[in-house]
Amino acid sequence: MQIAIDGPAGSGKTSVARAxxxxxxxxxxxxxxxxxxxxxxxxxxxxxxxxxxEIRPNERVFLNGEDVTEQLYTPExxxxxxxxxxxxxxxxxxxEQQRVLAQNRDVxxxxxxxxxxxxxxxxxxxxxxxxxxxxxxRRCHERPGLSYDEVLAQLRARDARDGQGFGRLQITPNTVIxxxxxRTLNDVIAxxxxxxxxxxxxxxxxxxxxG
Numbered sequence: 001m002q003i004a005i006d007g008p009a010g011s012g013k014t015s016v017a018r019a020x021x022x023x024x025x026x027x028x029x030x031x032x033x034x035x036x037x038x039x040x041x042x043x044x045x046x047x048x049x050x051x052x053x054e055i056r057p058n059e060r061v062f063l064n065g066e067d068v069t070e071q072l073y074t075p076e077x078x079x080x081x082x083x084x085x086x087x088x089x090x091x092x093x094x095x096e097q098q099r100v101l102a103q104n105r106d107v108x109x110x111x112x113x114x115x116x117x118x119x120x121x122x123x124x125x126x127x128x129x130x131x132x133x134x135x136x137x138r139r140c141h142e143r144p145g146l147s148y149d150e151v152l153a154q155l156r157a158r159d160a161r162d163g164q165g166f167g168r169l170q171i172t173p174n175t176v177i178x179x180x181x182x183r184t185l186n187d188v189i190a191x192x193x194x195x196x197x198x199x200x201x202x203x204x205x206x207x208x209x210x211g
Contacts (some may be wrong), residue, residue, distance in 0.1 A: 001026065001106045002023075002121075003196060004114035007128035008169060009158055010135030012180045012188055016128060017110040018059075019116040019189045020196060024108070028144070029055055029101050031079065031111035034094050036072040037063045039080035048093055055101060075143060082158045085112075112162055124199045125175040126192055132156060134181045 007013045014030060019202075021028035034053055041051045041063055054062040061069045071077070098118045102109060107144045108128055109118065115125035136152040143151065162168050171177060176195040180188050 001123050002102055002119050002200065003108040003124045003126070004119045004177075004190075005108065005110035005124035005126045005128065006112055006114050006116070006171075008112070008130075008135065008162065009155055010138045011128040011130045011184065012138075013110040013128050016126070016178075016189055017108045020192055021108040023091050023193055024106065024196060026108045027055075027057070027101070028059060029107055029109040030059060030115065031094065031098055031109060033059070033061050033069075033072055034097070035085050035090070036077050036081040037068055038062050038090055038094065039077055039084045040068060040071060040136055042084060043080060047090060051093075052129075053097060069112040069183065071140075075146060078158075079154070082161055086161055104191065112168040113170070115175055116168070117171050120172070124196050125172060127171050127175050127177045128180055128188070130180045131210070134157070203208060 001024065003015050003017075003024070003026065005013050005020075014032075017030065020026065033106055034055070037053055038171075042048070046064075050064075052064050054065075056062060059069065060067055061072060068125060093137060095113075095118055098109065098114075100117055102108065110120075111118070115122055115127070129144070132152065132155060139151045139155065140148050168209055176192075178188060178195075195206060207209055
């Protein structure tokens with residue numbers, strides 16, 4: 001089973017993806033972390049051809065054999081990752097790796113182009129969304145050293161970059177849209193679980209989804 005979760009930064013994708021992966025016994029693939037790892041590698045002078053990524057259970061990201069998970073979530077890497085994601089050669093490199101990760105296993109993959117580009121035939125497609133202001137408040141909570149106005153400006157710029165082609169932030173047919181403004185995480189997770197369970201019920205005897 002392939003579950004694709006898309007949405008802008010701060011919409012709640014990672015929390016929902018984590019819950020779904022646990023509930024349905026899937027490998028969680030946070031594609032944003034992969035872009036962050038590439039950004040980290042490039043900032044250290046590595047070439048794209050020299051980068052080897054590995055996604056392990058418990059959301060650990062290994063770069064050339066080193067666990068770099070704790071280095072990936074800083075304001076600097078936030079910005080660098082958004083910039084490198086606009087480079088076509090980086091996208092091609094990572095999309096291929098993401099598709100390999102999803103082969104012959106149950107996955108929950110979250111990002112900005114999963115349902116539209118990476119896994120267009122995913123069994124379940126979810127799109128999480130929230131207002132810019134709500135997302136900025138959440139990011140401030142995650143990054144307490146930044147001011148609300150600073151985070152708001154960063155997210156606005158990031159949304160503009162993310163919306164410039166490459167199939168990012170596109171809502172495809174059969175996508176379930178979940179608005180997360182003013183809702184508890186548990187409520188959002190419950191709606192996402194319901195969407196996945198409905199898809200499982202539509203499976204034909206062959207294991208493919210019908211309808």
